Amino acid sequence: MKTAIPVYDICSISKGHHQQDLLVERLDHYLQKNYQKVHTQHGHDFYHLAMFTKGSGTHTIDFTTFTVKPFQVYFMVPGQVHSWYFRPGVDGYIVHFSAAFFHSFLLNQDYLERFPFFSGNSKDQVVNIPVNARKQITSVFENMLPETAVHDMVRVLLLELFLRVEKISARTAQRTIPQQKQLVMRNFRQLINKHFRTIKLPKEYAELLYITPNHLNALCQDLLGKTAGELIRERILLEAKRMLTNADLTITQIAYDLNFQDNSYFTRFFSKYEGVTPDGFRKSLN
Incomplete structure (x- = not known):
């Protein structure tokens, strides 16, 4: 066992990346640079989310293991530990953003805490996207890629993503909670x-x-x-x-x-x- 579980910041998790507050990449490209890091248990000091569009494997968040399937979105908050195990052919999108990324943008600094998938409870952090919403959600991720978006646009698109996923989560819940x-x-x-x-x-x-x-x-x-x-x-x-x-x-x-x-x-x-x-x-x- 390593003497200490590694904790990465946005710059150190991806080679050649110099922005401290944001990283948006296609998942296959990200994995090519970080294969060894993601397959061993590690932590982040930033928010992390990923959507798979194809492939399979497992994802362990805070010692709970999930089976990876296409059109799942995984959310994580700073301080959690996780590791991935992927079979060949995985693709999708990955987004990292710092805790400060929204601070100058949102009046309510605790706004993200309203979303259940940012609760830090691993069982709430995996959302399956239904067929009728996949095109919209994929479009949001595509529009966040570096060649098409600036920081403020990414902030707006992330908020759109959070609201859409929250609505999906509410619809797929077994019952409506007041x-x-x-x-x-x-x-x-x-x-x-x-x-x-x-x-x-x-x-x-x-x-x-x-x-x-x-x-x-x-x-x-x-x-x-x-x-x-x-x-x-x-x-x-x-x-x-x-x-x-x-x-x-x-x-x-x-x-x-x-x-x-x-x-x-x-x-x-x-x-x-x-x-x-x-x-x-x-x-x-x-």
């Missing part, structure tokens, strides 16, 4: 992402959301089939697994970073919910 419930759940997930190291109890999150703990639990059970406590634990475990990919960090250091009382408490917590010790999980990454 907007107010969606908003509360989105805010809860955002709060967890910001405070999971220091805030561990559902009642504390309920206070931040101005609702009762019972209401929060009922909402989580209704929308996700999980308790609020389970969602908090899942986020802590995800961060623990991300950190365990870095062999330079000791178990004690990880426990301290995640605000556990001691090493043994963290080990018991991890073992209980993952079925393996932190050290065992780390060894499984070899």
Whole structure:
């Protein structure tokens, strides 16, 4: 195992690329330059999205593996770890943009957080594009390619893409979820992402959301089939697994970073919910 999982910025992920805020390329061309990098586990400090138009393989995001199919769009946020395995003949589009890319363009700096595929929850980050929408979505990606677009045009086209994909996601959902419930759940997930190291109890999150703990639990059970406590634990475990990919960090250091009382408490917590010790999980990454 490498001493630390590599974390790439936009310039370092693609040879000869000098723009810090944006990269748009055809996927086959991108893979020719970065084959080894994408096939080993790595992280990004930027937003990443890709659509496949042909080919097959697998994509692992935060330790969840997906089967790659044509006309899937994958979204990732900074801090996530992933790796690809492709069979020959893969093509499509890939877009990288920095967290600052929209800052001078959007009044609401948290606008991207409204989209479920930017939640950081890997199961929400893969969207299958239906046949009747493929032409439109492909056209958006084509218009973002460097020979046809400048930065502001790419910003507009990306927002169009996000809105179209959000609409597709809503149509393919098994049921329509009231907007107010969606908003509360989105805010809860955002709060967890910001405070999971220091805030561990559902009642504390309920206070931040101005609702009762019972209401929060009922909402989580209704929308996700999980308790609020389970969602908090899942986020802590995800961060623990991300950190365990870095062999330079000791178990004690990880426990301290995640605000556990001691090493043994963290080990018991991890073992209980993952079925393996932190050290065992780390060894499984070899």
